[in-house]
Amino acid sequence: MLIDTHAHLYWDSFKDDFNDVIQRALDADITTIINTGVDVEKSQIALDQTNNTNLPEGLSVYSTIGIHPHEAPKYSDKEQETSDKLEGDIKELQTVYSTNPKKVVAVGECGLDYLFNPEFIPSALSLDQVKALEVKLFQAQIDLAKRLKLPLVVHSRDDRSQNHENTECWDKVIEMTKDHFGIYHCYSGLPQTTDSVLQNTNFLISFAANITYPKNEYLRKAAKIIPLDRIILETDSPFLSSQSRRGQRNEPATVKEIAQLIAELKGSSLKEVAKQTTTNAKRVFKI
Numbered sequence: 001m002l003i004d005t006h007a008h009l010y011w012d013s014f015k016d017d018f019n020d021v022i023q024r025a026l027d028a029d030i031t032t033i034i035n036t037g038v039d040v041e042k043s044q045i046a047l048d049q050t051n052n053t054n055l056p057e058g059l060s061v062y063s064t065i066g067i068h069p070h071e072a073p074k075y076s077d078k079e080q081e082t083s084d085k086l087e088g089d090i091k092e093l094q095t096v097y098s099t100n101p102k103k104v105v106a107v108g109e110c111g112l113d114y115l116f117n118p119e120f121i122p123s124a125l126s127l128d129q130v131k132a133l134e135v136k137l138f139q140a141q142i143d144l145a146k147r148l149k150l151p152l153v154v155h156s157r158d159d160r161s162q163n164h165e166n167t168e169c170w171d172k173v174i175e176m177t178k179d180h181f182g183i184y185h186c187y188s189g190l191p192q193t194t195d196s197v198l199q200n201t202n203f204l205i206s207f208a209a210n211i212t213y214p215k216n217e218y219l220r221k222a223a224k225i226i227p228l229d230r231i232i233l234e235t236d237s238p239f240l241s242s243q244s245r246r247g248q249r250n251e252p253a254t255v256k257e258i259a260q261l262i263a264e265l266k267g268s269s270l271k272e273v274a275k276q277t278t279t280n281a282k283r284v285f286k287i
């Protein structure tokens, strides 16, 4: 059996054929899906979906509470009003958790994203201001995870468009999180980041289907180096399809393809990779 440790099942693109998507996941031996929140409203919707009585037997769905770094500009504290907004939203995340602590298994996805899409940056803010807001939003969720004793699901992405060796974002993420525990989701660390994660943190490393992209040889090298007891698997559905379905909607069944590739890279079997990554995921989420 396999666990998709990071998916967004509430996304609009799953609305029309949700049951088929779930059935294909079951057919691919996925037994558990972690439905990941990206803001307050979607964290509530993700939790509501875990209680969907139409979910087939044999599939467990859990959820997370979190605010994605892309939301950071909303928390600009130029006005007092918006500074209170962050505090209010963190409280609301905690309220979502309190309504069903057995189903809400992590705080996230939260983190830092320094690959800025200018479309999402309000013209009134400089990039440094946005970075500072991301750090503030992330720290508030690290504090929440510590209070609730929950793992963190961390998003981290460097801008390597000018400098292929850029590790600014990953360095900051490791510095901010190393005294807690959780998952570095959709792993994109360069070799020195992998060394640092293994030496300085207890975090699990989660591989997504971008490990199948031809240009991402560095991820396949990372998967060879990282011990299997530190690896878990995810799809980030509906995003990040595998190379064989590039450009199409992704879905939880893809976890099997990622597991197969990791097995090949490590000279291990699909069965062994499934068993160990499932054990790792169950341990970190306490499920």
Ligand SMILES: [Zn+2]
Pocket (backbone or CB within 6 Å): 006, 008, 036, 109, 236
């Ligand atoms: Zn995600």
